[in-house]
Amino acid sequence: MNPARGTSHRVCQAGELPPGKRKIVAIHDREIGVFNLGGRYYALRNRCPHRGAPLCEGKLIDLVTAERPYAPANEREGEILRCPWHGWEFDITTGRSVCLPDKVRAKSYPAGVEKAPETATVEHYDVTEDDGWVVVWLSAGEGAPR
Amino acid sequence: MPAYRSCRRDGMRHMGKVMKMADPALVDPLANPAGVKTRVVDTDVHHQIRDQAELYPFLSRNDRQRLKEYGLPKNGNIYHGSGGFRGARADCFDLGEEVDPRTRIELFQKKLLDGCGIDRAILQGEYTPAVAALVDLDYCAALCRALNDWSLAHWIDRDPRFRLALTVPMQDPVLAAKEIHRLGDHPAVVAVYAVCGSPRLYGQRYYDPIYAACVEHGLAFALHFSNEGSGVNPAPTAAGHPSYYAETYLIRPQFYQAHLSSFIFEGTFEKFPKLKVAFLESGFGWVPSFRWRADAAWKALRAQTPWVKRLPSEYIAEHIRFSTQPFEDTDPPGALVHLLEEMDGGRTLMFASDFPHWDFDPPDAIARRLPAALRKGVLEDNAFGTYPKLT
Numbered sequence: 385m386n387p388a389r390g391t392s393h394r395v396c397q398a399g400e401l402p403p404g405k406r407k408i409v410a411i412h413d414r415e416i417g418v419f420n421l422g423g424r425y426y427a428l429r430n431r432c433p434h435r436g437a438p439l440c441e442g443k444l445i446d447l448v449t450a451e452r453p454y455a456p457a458n459e460r461e462g463e464i465l466r467c468p469w470h471g472w473e474f475d476i477t478t479g480r481s482v483c484l485p486d487k488v489r490a491k492s493y494p495a496g497v498e499k500a501p502e503t504a505t506v507e508h509y510d511v512t513e514d515d516g517w518v519v520v521w522l523s524a525g526e527g528a529p530r
Numbered sequence: 531m532p533a534y535r536s537c538r539r540d541g542m543r544h545m546g547k548v549m550k551m552a553d554p555a556l557v558d559p560l561a562n563p564a565g566v567k568t569r570v571v572d573t574d575v576h577h578q579i580r581d582q583a584e585l586y587p588f589l590s591r592n593d594r595q596r597l598k599e600y601g602l603p604k605n606g607n608i609y610h611g612s613g614g615f616r617g618a619r620a621d622c623f624d625l626g627e628e629v630d631p632r633t634r635i636e637l638f639q640k641k642l643l644d645g646c647g648i649d650r651a652i653l654q655g656e657y658t659p660a661v662a663a664l665v666d667l668d669y670c671a672a673l674c675r676a677l678n679d680w681s682l683a684h685w686i687d688r689d690p691r692f693r694l695a696l697t698v699p700m701q702d703p704v705l706a707a708k709e710i711h712r713l714g715d716h717p718a719v720v721a722v723y724a725v726c727g728s729p730r731l732y733g734q735r736y737y738d739p740i741y742a743a744c745v746e747h748g749l750a751f752a753l754h755f756s757n758e759g760s761g762v763n764p765a766p767t768a769a770g771h772p773s774y775y776a777e778t779y780l781i782r783p784q785f786y787q788a789h790l791s792s793f794i795f796e797g798t799f800e801k802f803p804k805l806k807v808a809f810l811e812s813g814f815g816w817v818p819s820f821r822w823r824a825d826a827a828w829k830a831l832r833a834q835t836p837w838v839k840r841l842p843s844e845y846i847a848e849h850i851r852f853s854t855q856p857f858e859d860t861d862p863p864g865a866l867v868h869l870l871e872e873m874d875g876g877r878t879l880m881f882a883s884d885f886p887h888w889d890f891d892p893p894d895a896i897a898r899r900l901p902a903a904l905r906k907g908v909l910e911d912n913a914f915g916t917y918p919k920l921t
Contacts, residue, residue: 434829450837453797454735457836471830483829483841 390494390523398497398516401425404462407518408440415440416520418495419476421463426476427520428465429491433481437469439490445473447482465490494521559897559905560647568906569649570893571913571920574754574810574853574882575642577685578632578656579677584684588676593669602673603660606760609775614888622886631886632656635685642885643691646893650913650920651692651885652752653685654723654810658697659756662725663763670699671709678713686718693920695723695752698740707739714747720917721750721808726785727757729764733792741802748918753789754810755782783816790850794824797837799845806916807850810882815858818872821846847874851916853882854908855891857899866899876904880913 393411395418401407406419408430415430417440432439443466446458464482465474473482479492499516561567579585582602586594614620615627622631622641631637642648655661657677664670674697686692696719698706706722713719722744730736732753744751758766758778765771766778766785786809792798799805824842832838852873860866870876884890897905914920 445833448833448836450797453800453837455837466833470826473833481829483832 390521390526392498392519392521394498395495395518395520398518401518404444406440406444408438409520411520411522416493417441418518418520419444419465420518421476424477425495425497425518427493427495428474428476428479429493431491432467432469432472433488433490434467434470434472437467439465439467439474442466442468444476447473447475493526495519496521559894560909562906563902567647569910570647570881571650571652571910572642572646572648572883572885572893573652573752573808573880573913573917574855575638575651575653575885576632576656576887577635577638577653577681578630579680579684580630580633585673585676585680588679589672593672593676596669597673602657603664605656605660606663606757608760608771609778611775612888613775613779617888618886619888619890635688638885639689642883643689646883648883648893649691652695652720652917652920653681653692654695654752654754655681655697658723659725659727661697662700663727663757663761664699665701665762667699667702667705671702671705674699674709675712678709682713682716682718693718693720693917695719695721696749698722698724700724700728700737700740703737703739707743710740710743710747710749714743714749717919717921719747719749720919721752723752723754725754725756726782726789727755727760727763727766729762731792731796732789733794733796733798735796738801741798741805745802745804750806750808750917752808752810753786753812755785755812758785782811783813786812787816787820790820790846791824793849794828794842794845795835795838797835799849800837800839804918805849806918808853808880808916809850810853811855811884812852813856813858814852814854814873814875814879815860815869817846817852817878818869821873847878851878851880851912854879854896855882855884856889857891857896867901870901870904875900876907877912879904879908880916881909 395409396407401420403420403422406417408415408417416427417430418425418427428440430438430440444462445464445466447460447464448456448458450456463476465476474490479490481488496519497516498519560570582597585597589597615623618631622637643651655677661673661677677697681694686694696710696713698709700706710722757763759771767781772778821843828838828842860869881893881896893909897909900908
């Protein structure tokens with residue numbers, strides 16, 4: 385348990401989640417989608433705050449903006465998750481929605497790679513020194529068995 | 531009794547006893563709690579020309595000969611029907627059935643301005659739909675110029691309470707802008723009048739020269755139904771032509787919804803952040819539902835029109851004002867309060883009478899329907915905030 389980040393939960397080996405890919409895992413009573421964006425890891429709960437859709441199954445798209453009418457421009461390639469149902473867009477890096485960033489957010493969790501196995505109780509895999517585990521940190525109380 | 535109460539006398543005489551017994555604050559719904567009368571702006575009043583010869587001084591020899599030979603175009607009323615008597619209040623034909631009350635300035639002064647306590651009445655020509663539908667653009671523009679000049683000479687100059695919404699050839703935005711530049715700085719000109727029936731939706735950039743001119747001269751863009759399904763315009767509904775006037779009366783909100791969607795998603799208010807649009811004779815019961823739907827559409831589809839940077843409801847709140855007429859007879863009556871709350875009616879509604887049309891709403895009756903705290907905004911302030919040049 386890291387008091388700053390909470391309890392780490394292993395998702396997969398780092399090699400199994402290359403840049404641009406995602407993995408949806410169940411941690412206790414909830415599903416969490418873990419995304420690798422260019423070597424950085426982000427995790428969002430697999431539930432859209434709008435209608436409860438499996439948010440993390442949506443398409444990864446760019447952030448489309450326009451300085452003026454009729455001049456669309458693409459930014460932040462592949463960093464926006466578009467909900468598979470009603471199309472609400474979420475910033476993967478923060479969980480904030482694009483339409484109402486201060487009011488509508490998907491639950492996000494810190495994620496990253498832990499180099500060394502934390503406990504000896506997990507099933508053993510061949511893990512090299514450079515590989516490690518993709519983990520999601522849940523704070524105390526989050527995702528605890530009920 | 532204030533003098534302007536006479537507008538209700540015809541219909542309310544039998545209620546005299548009830549009025550005397552009422553709470554003093556309710557006796558004069560056009561006054562504030564201190565008893566000071568609110569200025570009343572009527573944003574939708576329809577005047578007409580009786581004798582086409584009055585236009586001749588304002589036309590070139592060529593256009594004058596054409597008008598003499600063929601006459602003024604008639605409104606393309608595909609229903610061959612309306613309400614009241616020939617679309618007007620039947621009590622306004624005291625000079626006989628053949629005298630169109632829309633042509634009688636003294637009737638407007640007596641029954642509307644004096645009779646109802648109207649301080650400013652914005653004239654939106656009865657002639658506009660027919661003239662604006664002409665497909666000969668240069669003749670259309672010539673008649674628009676002549677009718678604007680005629681309105682200034684024969685109505686505006688004869689009563690300081692009148693203001694004018696300009697008639698322009700909407701089908702040719704360059705010509706329309708030219709007319710706006712010609713008269714836009716006249717102190718009594720406060721808006722540009724367009725009808726909902728149109729080959730294209732008004733948010734499309736084709737129309738940008740008109741909005742640029744409106745903003746430059748401080749004019750509101752005033753949109754009013756008419757011409758749907760006539761001339762070169764598409765059917766009044768995308769699902770087809772209704773058969774009866776009652777149907778088209780009922781479905782009018784969709785005309786405004788189509789143009790409002792267009793304004794929002796084309797980014798008109800991003801391009802023209804000072805533009806104000808008046809929706810006249812739009813009614814308003816549909817507005818809360820439209821706001822919710824528009825916001826839902828934007829949240830889902832934002833990336834397809836990324837220049838729409840705010841919630842549609844925010845653009846509506848800032849740029850669009852809706853006329854009270856035809857006032858919603860909510861059932862139950864108390865539902866009106868929720869409706870006004872949902873659309874922030876105290877800020878977004880403007881009074882309109884539609885005089886002398888058959889579905890006229892008098893200001894005192896409308897004020898009585900409104901919560902007292904909203905009356906001044908609806909009768910006075912919101913109009914002054916929407917028409918930048920209105921004084």
